[in-house]
Amino acid sequence: MKITRLLLMLSFLSTSFCWGQSPEYQKMKAKKIEKSSVFTKIINRELEATIVYEDKDIIAFVPLRPQAPVHLLIVPKKEIHTLNEVSEEDTLLLGKLFLVAKKLAKEQGISETGYRLSINSNEDAGQSVFHLHMHLLGGKTLGPMVAQDE
Structure with missing residues (x-):
């Protein structure tokens, strides 16, 4: 019984170590969270942006750097750092993000041809702004979301 517990503990510790965020990423993330996000600055009109929707x-x-002919960022005004911090009280807000995405896709003329919605969370997904946001991408045939193994 003690050996089983020890093996489980070692297994847990090794996966936590192997699957956690790198120290460099953790440091960068903490620095960015300490300051207001660029999105909060846009919301507060401290930075300019081409706003296409607001409520x-x-x-x-x-x-600033669109990745497709249609590329919009849809951002809740409530600052939530990562998807991991979403709570049940955010349910309606998250649903509204999808409804706004649907509306904007239609307005941008990509609702019928197709579009992608993407939310990045933490290091392996490439999250660099720690304020939850959804990417709306379309206007061309989009490649695979990740490299495909052959």
């Missing part, structure tokens, strides 16, 4: 809960704008 009391959500703002949507064109990113």
